[in-house]
């Protein structure tokens with residue numbers, strides 16, 4: 382098996398507030414993207430990492446990869462991203478050279494995922510699953526609501542049984558040809574890549590996720606990420 386990781390990193394990070402594109406913001410002095418690249422390259426199975434850079438940031442990302450220490454056994458490619466995450470992932474897939482049968486898709490915004498989680502995802506794809514997602518049980522109860530355009534209080538329409546819900550993380554792992562087919566045929570808006578595999582009617586399986594694979598989305602997440610890094614160094 383040959384495994385490549387595609388890292389969509391082209392988003393602005395609107396929810397994080399004003400500043401540089403999210404993937405280029407620093408965590409304890411190192412850009413979030415470099416943490417995410419290291420997290421993928423930490424797996425001995427990953428021999429290529431494709432970074433999907435902010436549309437006008439490909440040159441800057443190439444410089445960042447050159448100036449930070451990364452494993453020699455891993456190759457790196459940088460391509461400019463698109464308007465949506467889905468489009469950015471597709472641009473990353475298009476840049477893959479032939480010969481990769483397993484593909485990971487990993488958010489640059491999940492810089493701290495442990496290597497054991499990455500390896501567990503890869504292992505499940507190697508064992509034959511076309512799509513694998515790391516996921517965790519939820520702490521909060523989740524309600525489905527009926528959104529109101531006028532801003533009035535939203536009525537609750539359902540409460541799915543919490544024990545059967547999972548919060549899904551990345552890296553998500555795929556059989557290469559299946560993921561390419563999904564990106565060529567699925568047009569509906571999906572918020573993750575595994576959702577496209579579900580729309581093809583193919584099975585997606587879950588492996589245990591990790592608390593440290595949380596997504597840096599809002600300002601408080603930066604505080605948490607820096608605390609996790611500080612704890613790792615202690």
Ligand code: CTP
Pocket residue numbers: 388389390391392393394395396397403404433462463464465466467469470488489490491596597598
């Ligand atoms: N992403 C991307 N291309 C886009 C939009 C998002 O590559 N056009 C990437 C982000 O860089 C991020 C991942 O998809 O690594 C997950 O998206 P999210 O956390 O939503 O990041 P942003 O879209 O940048 O943040 P926001 O939605 O707050 O603007």
Ligand code: MG
Pocket residue numbers: 392
């Ligand atoms: Mg987004």
